[in-house]
Amino acid sequence: MSSQSRITIEEFYRLTEAELPLMAYLNVDLVKLDPVETILRARCEEASLRPGGTVAGPVMMALADAAFFAVIMANIGMVKLAVTTNLSINFLRKPGPGDLNCHAGILKLGKRLAVCEARLYSGEFGRDEPVAHATGTYSIPPS
Amino acid sequence: MSSQSRITIEEFYRLTEAELPLMAYLNVDLVKLDPVETILRARCEEASLRPGGTVAGPVMMALADAAFFAVIMANIGMVKLAVTTNLSINFLRKPGPGDLNCHAGILKLGKRLAVCEARLYSGEFGRDEPVAHATGTYSIPPS
Amino acid sequence: MSSQSRITIEEFYRLTEAELPLMAYLNVDLVKLDPVETILRARCEEASLRPGGTVAGPVMMALADAAFFAVIMANIGMVKLAVTTNLSINFLRKPGPGDLNCHAGILKLGKRLAVCEARLYSGEFGRDEPVAHATGTYSIPPS
Amino acid sequence: MSSQSRITIEEFYRLTEAELPLMAYLNVDLVKLDPVETILRARCEEASLRPGGTVAGPVMMALADAAFFAVIMANIGMVKLAVTTNLSINFLRKPGPGDLNCHAGILKLGKRLAVCEARLYSGEFGRDEPVAHATGTYSIPPS
Numbered sequence: 128m129s130s131q132s133r134i135t136i137e138e139f140y141r142l143t144e145a146e147l148p149l150m151a152y153l154n155v156d157l158v159k160l161d162p163v164e165t166i167l168r169a170r171c172e173e174a175s176l177r178p179g180g181t182v183a184g185p186v187m188m189a190l191a192d193a194a195f196f197a198v199i200m201a202n203i204g205m206v207k208l209a210v211t212t213n214l215s216i217n218f219l220r221k222p223g224p225g226d227l228n229c230h231a232g233i234l235k236l237g238k239r240l241a242v243c244e245a246r247l248y249s250g251e252f253g254r255d256e257p258v259a260h261a262t263g264t265y266s267i268p269p270s
Numbered sequence: 271m272s273s274q275s276r277i278t279i280e281e282f283y284r285l286t287e288a289e290l291p292l293m294a295y296l297n298v299d300l301v302k303l304d305p306v307e308t309i310l311r312a313r314c315e316e317a318s319l320r321p322g323g324t325v326a327g328p329v330m331m332a333l334a335d336a337a338f339f340a341v342i343m344a345n346i347g348m349v350k351l352a353v354t355t356n357l358s359i360n361f362l363r364k365p366g367p368g369d370l371n372c373h374a375g376i377l378k379l380g381k382r383l384a385v386c387e388a389r390l391y392s393g394e395f396g397r398d399e400p401v402a403h404a405t406g407t408y409s410i411p412p413s
Numbered sequence: 414m415s416s417q418s419r420i421t422i423e424e425f426y427r428l429t430e431a432e433l434p435l436m437a438y439l440n441v442d443l444v445k446l447d448p449v450e451t452i453l454r455a456r457c458e459e460a461s462l463r464p465g466g467t468v469a470g471p472v473m474m475a476l477a478d479a480a481f482f483a484v485i486m487a488n489i490g491m492v493k494l495a496v497t498t499n500l501s502i503n504f505l506r507k508p509g510p511g512d513l514n515c516h517a518g519i520l521k522l523g524k525r526l527a528v529c530e531a532r533l534y535s536g537e538f539g540r541d542e543p544v545a546h547a548t549g550t551y552s553i554p555p556s
Numbered sequence: 557m558s559s560q561s562r563i564t565i566e567e568f569y570r571l572t573e574a575e576l577p578l579m580a581y582l583n584v585d586l587v588k589l590d591p592v593e594t595i596l597r598a599r600c601e602e603a604s605l606r607p608g609g610t611v612a613g614p615v616m617m618a619l620a621d622a623a624f625f626a627v628i629m630a631n632i633g634m635v636k637l638a639v640t641t642n643l644s645i646n647f648l649r650k651p652g653p654g655d656l657n658c659h660a661g662i663l664k665l666g667k668r669l670a671v672c673e674a675r676l677y678s679g680e681f682g683r684d685e686p687v688a689h690a691t692g693t694y695s696i697p698p699s
Contacts, residue, residue: 149326149328149329152295183290185332185335186292188331189331210361210364211327211361212526214327214331214359215356215357215358217356217663217671217691217693218353218354218357219663234686235648235649240552242498242689244689257663260663260691262644262689262691264498264499266526355669355671360520360528360548360550362520362521362528377543377546378503378506382695383641385503385505385546385641400520403520403530403548405501405503405548407641407642407693432612433614435612435614435615438581469575469578470621470640471578471614471617471618471621474617474621474643475614475617478613478614496647497613498647499644499647500617500645501643501645502642502643503642504639504641
């Protein structure tokens, strides 16, 4: 697996503006764009996103889905638009105040399907204590 | 299973305002509040939610999660606040323009865990062609 | 969707003998072979399968997987050999003594992917109380 | 997290004989019993388990389920009997001939729920290429 992303950070932001409008609403930054590990961060400053000082489940799902898109494109480029076919998430701990980081990688990159995995970490926990774990399957259209 | 909801529609809207802020952003209506089948509708009029004339995956996940909360509360009332522990969704067809309806029911209602199921339908498809299918598990705290 | 299976019951048994050896070990009968709803039954008479008078989780997973194969082949015939890409199961109630019935149907039948759903029922519960619910995704090779 | 298992290897084998009869049929060895990473190996020598020289999906599901039980018991001991509530598996690559190793760990160990993760490796692939990835949720009865 190459360590060189096949899209640029600018291309990712342009795509999310056009295709993933929730990302702007959720205040998402692309921290690291890498075929092996891509990191997205939700700057959950908006009170509206954190009733009770926590991050809503759907925000974590949206963040994982976006991170999966990013890491797939880092591997195959933007020539093909992947489609989410399955997303499964286990919520493990209640995230605390502060940023939410999503670390996504590839479990399998086939010609027709990509399977991804992500761990989500809250600022206050260490790397041993993910607040959520997600897997996603993406269909890659024929080129 | 009773056919009488143990919360009112007003209580659900009050809860979503406080706890599920994405619901207002996503323009969600509670169409039917019933312990056996609860229906939520996302009025996806906002261009921002529908790049390419379709509904983003995370919108469908958020809608399913909210419908699961509603159907659980219709069964057990608001005395206990359930916590999502797992959500898994299969995206089946690309939803077309128009409203998105989420029909949620209960697979199991235990003392500690509730397991729910939902089918999501787009205006242009019939009831035989769901655009997505989701299951969710919720932990019910001790009373 | 046709109501006529595209494989025969004999073809299914021949395939399971060759490809799904666990099915014989688990004593599985094909009760109904139909593109809309296919039913498999595990005759769980063997003490070895039922410590504590119940059916082990992996037996239910194997039964759902076999039922998904059957219902897909009922729809597309045996020309293509589908491959399981994802299987997710929620265990809802402890199955009691007696047979276990798995009712499987299709959520989506695409050219490349089929998504199936199954409910598993134990003899002592009615149709309103499934003991497990499973979904499966299958990759259909190009013909 | 302690690095000392709270059950012995003998206790695990005694439990599987009583509770997980498929394990004997599948010829499973406990390679490493550790709260952080527990490893089970299926010695897939039986022709019946490998039509086409591969390992059937249900065998991998059964192996992951047993590994999850083992790693949970390594953490909490045998005083409580956990119950599988959800198991989700992604099949990534066709396993080749030879042994199948399942490496299981804990994502979350709560008082009521444990969430586990496993990667399955086939002899011929390296550690970078799992043949399957599974997550499981287990309900821990009150003591």
